[in-house]
Amino acid sequence: MTATPVYIVCSPRPQAGKTLVARLLSEFLLLKDGKVVAFDINLKEPSLLDYLPAITETAEIDGTYGKMQLMDRVILDDRVAKVLDLGFHAFDEFFKMSDEIGFLKEAARRNVHPIILFLASPDRVSARGHDMLRQHIPPSQLIVVDNEYVVRGELPLAWARGRLLSIGALPTFLKTYIDRQNFSFTDYLRQEKDSSTELHEWIRKSYLSLRDLDQQLVLQRS
Incomplete structure (x- = not known):
């Protein structure tokens, strides 16, 4: 029986491209499955809720009640994929909580x-965060995202040892375009007739990377 996937998109620092990846993943899963539930755990705007309000709920982990509410939803085997956009401010607290309650088990x-x-x-903050996760998360469940807009050049060896998902860099003017809150990746693919445009190719390549990852994980979850 295939398990229900829960994707936790995270970074211990701001401006790493986390919400962009959460948007891409949420729209891809919505296109593939017809349904997805996303959770926005952020303090600052813009956040996932601003981009995908129809499928996104806000969540807080500052108190016990908020943690229980989130975990009750996340740990539900309802065959609906979940995506958590975990703000950098909540990174340490979330994984501390996960360890304390035995979330993975x-x-x-x-x-x-x-x-x-x-x-x-x-940066050192990210390196420490990655080291912490490697100590607690099985290698098959920890995927490093190489966002080429943030990471210039080759990833350090320590990052590249495990599973990788690469997201290509876009020119700044296109990055500004997709950062508009009413922009939809899937709608753009459907409406843009010229499939040779740089943005069309970037979205398609990103979706194909996510499809490959999803297929690998389906085999792993079965």
Whole structure:
């Protein structure tokens, strides 16, 4: 029986491209499955809720009640993929909570499969965060995202040892275009007739990378 996937998109620092990846993943899953539930755990705007309000709920982990509410939804085996856009301010607290409640073991018991998508960034804070996750998350469930807009050049060896998901860099003027809150990746693919445009190719390539990742994870979850 295939487990319900829970994607946790995270970084311990701001401006790593986390919400962009959460948007891409949420729209891809919505296109593929027809349904997805996203959770926005952010303090600052713009956040996932601003881009995808129809499928996104806000969540807080500052108090016990908020943590219980979030975990009750996330650990539900309902065959609907979940995407968590985990703000940098909540990074340490979320994984501390996960360790304290035995989240990974409980998820496995309930046929839920968490996948951590960690945004790589060339700084000490990110390196420490990645090291911490490697100590607690099985390699098959920890995926480093190489966002080429943030990471210039090759990833350090320590980052590239495990599973990787690469997101290509866009020119600044196109990055500004997709940062508009009413922009939809899927709508653009459907409406733009010229499939040779740089943005069309970038979205298509990103979706294909996510499709490949999803297929690998389906085999892993089965």
